[in-house]
Amino acid sequence: MSYKRLEPDDFVISADSITAAMWVGGVPTLTYFFTSSTQEASTSGNYYLNIYSSSAATDIQFAVAYANLNGSGSELYNNAVTGSSPTATIYGQYQNLILGDENAPFIFGNTTSSDFWAISIERNQYKEAIFPGSLFLELSGSLGVINLTDDSNYVSTVAYSEAGRVFNLISASAAGVKVTNSGTTTDGWSVNSGSYGWLLPDIGTILLNPVALSGSIAAGGIGLAVSRSFDAPGNNNVRIYKAISGSTASTFTLNSQETVTSDYVFVRPRSSEFNYSENPSFISGSTGEVIYSDFINNPQVYITTVGLYNDNNELLAVAKLSRPLLKDFTKEALIRVKLDF
């Protein structure tokens, strides 16, 4: 017999949470940021800007978009329709996705905001979710620089939205580490304008609060200007891109998170099993004699491959050992085969 049935005890299913560096090439921190002039000039450039990790503009890392409840900061689609513009479309899009109510406002900390910047991470990068506590984002404004992280290390109860978990963005000295000063509250929020935004790990999105960021240093801001001109291009996507990329280099650190379900199959060839081979080099001649007389009573075979089959003897999965494993009548083996889904 060449097949052996597996017992129920031979199967173990395990789900493991795997975290990894977010950006292309397994890098946890982006320091240089690039845009594509082609994409910026296209129709999609009215809505968002793709951000790349290299000047070749081949690997999108994330996109930035400005959203405004009243449609300010961009030209109207039609002058006869007040308030209908790309920024209003973006606002409605995230309102639907995160709040689930077209009348509900975005409240960053304790402050209602009619606009925000959205950073939407490329799905390939964040895999299943952003790993809370891993965010470290450096933003530059006309008055200075601020570092942000999320407050997942400081909340005892996680808040949920229609888009899953929500964490507030706070002033930080490192990823997951809050820092406070005269411009912030003890929670790490701006002193007058609430938190600096939201981290929505389950949809790979970060929202930034323009009111908090545009304030003075004393108010916890960095003077990051935002244009709320009506029916006029505000270039707010470019503004946030410049704030992220800084004057020379900046820092954007994140980790991804995913749950990998593994199926472990324990393969147990017993001492009396699988000791002969159908390998053509195991026999000599055309009548099937084993190649060495020693192999008649003491065959020595080398396991290189494990095949997993269904009832129809169809090969579903295959695993190779890193080196041949000797098997004879005095040896049993226990091989753990891992199948990832």
Next chain:
Amino acid sequence: MGYLNNSIVTVDAILTTKGRQLLAQGGGAFTITQFALADDEIDYTLYNPNQPSGSAYYGEALQNMPLLEAFPQETQTMKYKLVTLPRGTAKMPILDLGYSAIVIKQGASLAVTPQTLNYTGGNQVEASGYTFTISDVRLFSTFEGVGINTPSVQALNYTSTIGTNVSKTVVGTTLNLKATTVNTLFGSNTQLQATLTVEGRDSGARATIPVTVTKVS
């Protein structure tokens, strides 16, 4: 007193092309129920029972050899299975197909009934039958296995294969063939060629022979 080595070998498996197909198909077809072991890549002529350093070194040429990664094509892996046979087995089961090569004319029919030699005390037809795989199904208008009537085998045998250059596998104790009558397959050639692989479902014995279909007109 020393510690026993209780470590286990852990390997990562990949899905085969067939495995991915059945996983996508759903319906419980992708259910692992059994395993087999193989020694693909091992050349036992490198085993040296005359090694002057002693029996511990007989297999030194094999034990540390680097192995290739797994191939996802199910027809290219698990070729040479390890089998469970009684200790003292002097002859391995081998397949007698009755043909060392098949040459068949366009439109002609042929039946192949394998027999397993040296198996469980003699020469016999295996109870679970044989797996027949043709590397290019287009060569035959009929390629059917008969003689095994379990529901799972019947389901396998009735699986249709898209008429492109792909393999097809059927199960039975006898394989019925009818060569294609389609002239356009030949192009400017007078012959079409493929390989037929037969494997004993109980013994694991395997044989591959060339198949040639010759153009009639």
